[in-house]
Amino acid sequence: KAGVTQTPRYLIKTRGQQVTLSCSPISGHRSVSWYQQTPGQGLQFLFEYFSETQRNKGNFPGRFSGRQFSNSRSEMNVSTLELGDSALYLCASSLIGQQADSWIYNSPLHFGNGTRLTVT
Amino acid sequence: KNEVEQSPQNLTAQEGEFITINCSYSVGISALHWLQQHPGGGIVSLFMLSSGKKKHGRLIATINIQEKHSSLHITASHPRDSAVYICAVRSYRDDKIIFGKGTRLHILP
Numbered sequence: 754k755a756g757v758t759q760t761p762r763y764l765i766k767t768r769g770q771q772v773t774l775s776c777s778p779i780s781g782h783r784s785v786s787w788y789q790q791t792p793g794q795g796l797q798f799l800f801e802y803f804s805e806t807q808r809n810k811g812n813f814p815g816r817f818s819g820r821q822f823s824n825s826r827s828e829m830n831v832s833t834l835e836l837g838d839s840a841l842y843l844c845a846s847s848l849i850g851q852q853a854d855s856w857i858y859n860s861p862l863h864f865g866n867g868t869r870l871t872v873t
Numbered sequence: 874k875n876e877v878e879q880s881p882q883n884l885t886a887q888e889g890e891f892i893t894i895n896c897s898y899s900v901g902i903s904a905l906h907w908l909q910q911h912p913g914g915g916i917v918s919l920f921m922l923s924s925g926k927k928k929h930g931r932l933i934a935t936i937n938i939q940e941k942h943s944s945l946h947i948t949a950s951h952p953r954d955s956a957v958y959i960c961a962v963r964s965y966r967d968d969k970i971i972f973g974k975g976t977r978l979h980i981l982p
Binding site: 856 | 903904917920923959969970972973974975
């Protein structure tokens with residue numbers, strides 16, 4: 754089974770530009786979550802999608818957005834890039850189920866290798 | 874105060890030693906994850922726990938829900954275990970995932 758694939762692996766952008774990152778989950782996984790990793794802040798949760806709907810969102814400005822397609826692939830977009838957005842962006846997929854009003858977490862998080870974004 | 878605290882931050886040990894990394898959290902959780910990240914490498918999930926104890930090879934993870942505490946143990950440590958170990962919890966209240974700052978482990982041959 755193929756793992757989680759993130760593209761591109763590296764990106765260099767200029768302040769003020771926007772960027773789109775892509776994540777293809779493991780086949781059958783409908784949950785995709787995104788994270789930012791920096792030396793100073795460590796790993797931080799950005800948002801999570803399930804069946805094309807955003808389930809929750811971390812404490813990031815509105816410049817950070819995402820979406821999920823019907824095939825579970827997900828993209829995240831950062832507009833008006835700032836120097837502080839330089840980071841490793843990771844996505845993870847997992848199996849999540851629903852039972853009545855509860856969410857069932859059936860599997861660990863499977864991470865992609867990340868996209869390293871440098872903003873100059 | 875961070876909602877997920879790990880200790881120690883850094884740990885250097887000799888090959889063969891028994892290693893313990895601790896994680897304390899202050900929120901109600903649906904699940905707790907132990908992750909491993911090698912330098913320049915991706916993140917690998919080691920365990921997902923919601924209760925009790927799990928074992929995989931030389932790795933053991935335990936969780937005490939009442940005390941809001943989890944431990945990751947490595948038996949017979951080896952230089953290839955050198956990595957950053959990260960504890961993460963899924964908050965029961967809002968389903969967000971909260972990470973600890975990580976424990977940098979260095980095993981000397």
